[in-house]
Amino acid sequence: MSSVAPPTDARVAFLASLIDDAALFPPAREPMAAAVSGHLRHRRGQHGWLQGRFLCPASRLAELAGSLTAHGDEAGFPWPVGAILDGAGRAPSWQAGVEADLVAVERMTGLSHGRARVEAVEVRLPDADPGAV
Template sequence: MVRTGARQVTISPLLAGLCDDAALFPPGNAPMDAAVPAHLAHERSDHAALVGPFVFPAPRLGELPSILGEKAAGQDGELALSLTVPGGTDAVPAALEQLRAIDGAKLVAMEIAVPEGQSAAALLAALDEIAATAPGVDIFVEVPRDDRRAEILAGLAGTPYAAKFRTGGVVATAYPDEAELAAAIRTVATSGVRFKATAGLHHAVRNTDPDTGFEQHGFLNVMLATHRAAAGASVEEIAATLAERDGARVAADLDGLSAEDVDALRARFLSFGTCSISDPLTELVGLGLVPQSSTGPSAPTGPVDFISIDEGPLA
């Protein structure tokens, strides 16, 4: 719960820390000098409990010192970063060294890509070395959509490392269909591998982009699918949950979960990357999962209207 001058707004445990702020990434592509202050404003808002770390690309670390140096007086505290490392495990040591020299930033997570040709065994050995140099940092592995996926997910089971699934992109083939995503969710939900998702989750509920025709997964669908997978649902049943377009039904099913079920769900599905915090917040208000705030976005007066935006690869 976060107190504002006007009222209190409760973000339920179901949604706490759900939205990682990927404002720098497509399709938002926010300028850094606007994205950092905006993130800090979200952290001071009455919906702060919804907001996760600021997702930041390792190749742009050189731009960060000047931005942090311009933070306005009164914006105390460090900027919590989830660092994306597209160069893979080999690129992590240099990124960590660069980040340690930057005042005002705190590393809380890393999202590491798996380069083509890197085996699961080599990946896990490299992750162990990285973890020893970055204690307390959550490490996510961006699991590729190729024949290494099963081996990598099996290797992550029983380790402290989490998976990161891409759920969209700039072309239709970048979106895994319901069956593919359902199989991946069932694997992690039943093996104890924590995960996050990113790219393409522009809306709370499954939808078709009216401009591109791309079928886009909903982040609430992913949450409900994860719960049902952990409860023993089949791949077909999980896929049906991912395909559900009735937002009121999906929201009601999630809202009806017991406290124990919510804790178990969020221990598995950690967060998703979004280039906008206000868009998912507005839809959650519209679906009744977040109370409307006098300082936050206005709730829609009718069904949530899914507005198309250009798709791009997210963090």
Template sequence: MSTVPALLQGLFDDAAVFPPGDLPVAEAVPAHHAHRSAWYAEAVGPFLCGAGRLAELTGLAGPGLRVGLVLPGGSAELGPALAAAASLAPAGVQLVGVELTTRDAAEAVAALDLLLPPDVPAAVELPRELLHGDALDEVLDVLVDSPYRAKFRTGGVVAGAFPDETELAGLLTGCAQRGLPYKCTAGLHHAVRHTDPATGFEHHGFLNVLLAALETDRAAAAEVLAERTGEVLAKAVRELTDHQVTVIRNSFTAFGTCSIAEPLDDLAALGLLAPDSPSLEDR
């Protein structure tokens, strides 16, 4: 029986080469292979890689390196990046996802429809300044009529990159009301909402986001996102029904983290994940 509960399976996309981790590709790929062979392997998603660094995977991929292609330069990058990824397939690179940043959701959807292989999923990220009020509704309505997920940035290397709980609640509940899946990136290294003692940045917790994914009411979601007590969140996780877990993970599909160890350490400290413990569904 798996030691990784369904709530956590495939949740942690490996963004080790992105800030603030910035691990060299030559170190990050072997570390990823180690994660994928560890007892917690089912919790680990694909290796995230920017288009400009694909060539660095040559000779490192080994058998079946599952890669998520991150394209911050928009649709202009899509065709060349897909071709570059395809050229690495004989070396063991398996393209399992595309994350495309854009200022025009409809244009991004059209480009993905035209160029993306049918078996490769994609997520569309828009700048936060375009995700408010009527503009947010328009973006989500475009995506809900497509086969693609939304992608939300939940942090970064400056304080202004972190949405507060009310803003993030609006994004999550907008998706929940439409049945639109999403992934998150940046700032979710830890399980519980906290203030980073070194930077003073307010970080969302990934357990907060998982539990908030159940909510369709913005105020209720914001309240969950604001919770700072790990024991409260852990108790709520243990009380989730199988149906609620399915609803959560159909909504919040994954997040990129430059550290796989930090989320696992937090879960272990909360008693939610350990190599010799039963899965949450058996508790």
């Protein structure tokens, strides 16, 4: 993961992989290539052991897979990825959007040729019906 050895005390147990990379989201909203390059740079840096998952909208997982292939095998693969399910706003129903996004999540490992592993999935729950509460 990192070219610099992490501390060997309790800080590692407490802080290792603590900070997820959300460069694709506001306020940064970086393009995919820049976000991937930045993540790689941070992973190789002095504090790379703090670097957690690369957060990516499910609608952009295929784009992420393509960007990872450009970096060859030197990037410390497989990268841990957190998929943010974002299809509910584009689908006829919340459930249909989630199901479509889960298909993209399942395809990610193959598309990335093993360079990424989706370890976590986040989804915004639908608004509650006030009459049902």
